[in-house]
Amino acid sequence: MLHLPVLKADERKHSMDTDKGEKVDLTDAIFQLEKEGEWIVQRVPEPYIELDTKYGRKKKIPIEHTWHHKSCGQCGHIPGYSASIFWLNREFGLDYHDPTNQTSCTAWNYYASATSNPEAQAAVAIRNFASAYEVGYFPLIHCGTSFGHYKEVRHALVHQPELRRKVKAIMEKLGKPFVIPEEIVHYSEWVLAMKDRIAERQQLDMSMITATVHPACHYHKLIEDDAIYDSEIYGAQRTAIISGTLKALGINVADYSTWFDCCGFGFRHILVSRDFSRSFSVQRKIGVMIEEANPDVTVTHDTGCVTTLDQSQFAGKAHDKKVGLPVMSDSQMAALAMGAHPYKVLQLHWHNTDNKAFLEKLGIDHEKKWSEFQHEIQKIKDGKNEYMSWEDAK
C-alpha cells in the first residue's frame, strides 16, 4: 500500500468554506412548517453553546435538560461508553433524563436488511422525539447511526409532504404529538462543546498519549453540512469532532492516510459477513494507524466503530497483522481524564483489545482498579448489593 506523509490536526493551513458547498440549512423550513400547523418544533433549551458546522452555520448544542437517546449497541455490548456519558453529566451536576420509553432508532436493521420503509423509520424517530418533548427534555443522540439517520428522516419530512401526512396520522393514532427537534444533536458534539470545562476538571495528565481518531461515517457523511468543523482542526477540511476534544485534553492527535475510510462495520456485515468487517478494519484502519502513527489508543464516537475496530483485532492477531491498539469512545477518554474509574465507569472489561499498557502509561494501577471492581461484584454476589450504584462507582 502507498503511504503519504501525513499532517497532524493543527498543521493544515486552510480555513472554513463558509460560502462554498450546497448548504442544507433546514432551520427556516422547520419553523415555517410549524407556523403552518404541520408540527411542533422543540427548541434547544438554554443554556446552549454554539459550534460551527461545515459551511459556517451555528449549531446550538444544549448543555443540560437532555433526553438521552441511548444506543442499543453501546448499552448492550460496550456499556461503559454510555455510562461515561452519564457520568460526565453527573460530575457537572447537569439535569438529564435517561428514559425507559425510548426504542432503538432501528436504523441498524434498516441499513442491514431493508426490512423496513421510510414511513416506519420516520414514525419510530418521531415517537422517540415526542417522548422527549412530553417530559420537557431535549434529545441527545448517543449513536452515530441514529444521529445520521434522524437527520435524513428530518430532511425527508421537510421535503416530502406525503411522508409528513402519513407520520402525522400514525402519531395521532398513538396519541402522541408530532414534534421535530430544532437541532439533531450527537452526544460527541456535547462532549466537544464541554471540552474546556472538561479540561478544567482534568485530573490525569495525558500529554504523553498519542491518539488516532476515527470519525463515524454516519456522523459526517450523511447530511454533511450539519457536522461540526473548526478552522483550528485540520484547517476545517475534516470534522473537528473527537480531535478537538482530545487536543483540549493535551493529547497528541496523530494523522493517518485512511482517516476518511469507514471502519468496516457494514451493518449486515458485522452480523452475518464478518470476514469483510475484520479485513477492512484491520487492514485499512488499525494496521495503517499503527504503521503510520504508532498511537497508544484510537478514539471514535460511535457504536459500530468501537465494536468493529476493537473486536476485529482478535482475528487479526491470528494472521500476524499489526493489531493491539486499544479502542475507546471520546466519552470514555473525557471521563478517564476527569478521574473516572476504568472498570466501574469506563467498564473496559467489555472491550476486547488489551488496554493495560495504555492505562500503565497514564500511571493507572489497573490491577488495583480491577480488584476494586471485583469487590463490587462480590457485594452483588453476596447479596449485600443488588446493583452497583453511582455512589459505589466513585
Added chain:
Amino acid sequence: MMALDLSQNKYSDVSMEEKDRLFAEAKADERWEHVLYGCYECGICVAACPSARFYDFSPRVIAQAVAREDTDLIYTLMADSIWDCSQCFSCDRCPRKNSPGQIITILREVSVKNGLKSAKEALQGYGRIIYKIMLTGTQVSPDMLQPDAFPDWGTHVYEIAENLDDWRKALPPETLHTTETSWVIDDKTIIELYLIWHMTGVMDLISGVDEGLYDIIVDVMEERLEEAGYDDVTFD
C-alpha cells in the same frame, strides 16, 4: 474475490417485463429524485467505497445502470451485488450529488418487498436480529454476546457470557441492568412500536422474505396487543 458476472440477460428466466416492473417500483420511490441526478461515470464513489476494496462491487456500475435505466443489468445487480454494500454513504461525495448508497437502499427495499431470492439469501441468519428489534425495541442485547455467535471475537466473549448477569448489575446507570434488551423498555413503548410496524406495512415486508419468522412475530405481537386492549390492528 468472486468475480461479478454482468453478462447480458444473465437472468433470462426472469422476463423483461418483470425487470422493468421492479425498476419502475424503485423509480416511483419518493426519494428517487433526490438520490439520482445523472452520472458522470467518474468513479469517485468507487474510490471512497469500502466494499469495492473487498468485493467485485462498484457503486459506479450501479449508478451507471440506473442512470441508463438498463433494467436487465439492474436486475443482475439486485440479484448479485447490492447486498455487498456497507451502507456507509462514503459515496455521498459524488460530484453529481447522487447517493449510490441510497440508490442501493431503495433497490434493497424493492428486493425485500418483492421477495426476491437474493433478498431471502441475504437475510439468511439474520432472522434473530429482526426478531429482536421488532419484538423488544432494542436491536441488539447483552445476551447476544455468546461465543458461538462471535467465535472470531475470541475468548473475551466467553468471559462476558459467563459473567453477564453480575457485570450487568455492576453498571451504574439504573436503566442498564438488563440482559435481554439493551436497556429497560416500558411495555407501553413496545406496544407503540408494534403498532408502527403494523400501520406502516413492515409486517407485510417480513412475510415476503421469511414466513416462519413472520408467524412467530405475529403470534407474540398479537397476544401482547390483545392484552393491551387492541383487538383489531388493521390500519389504513
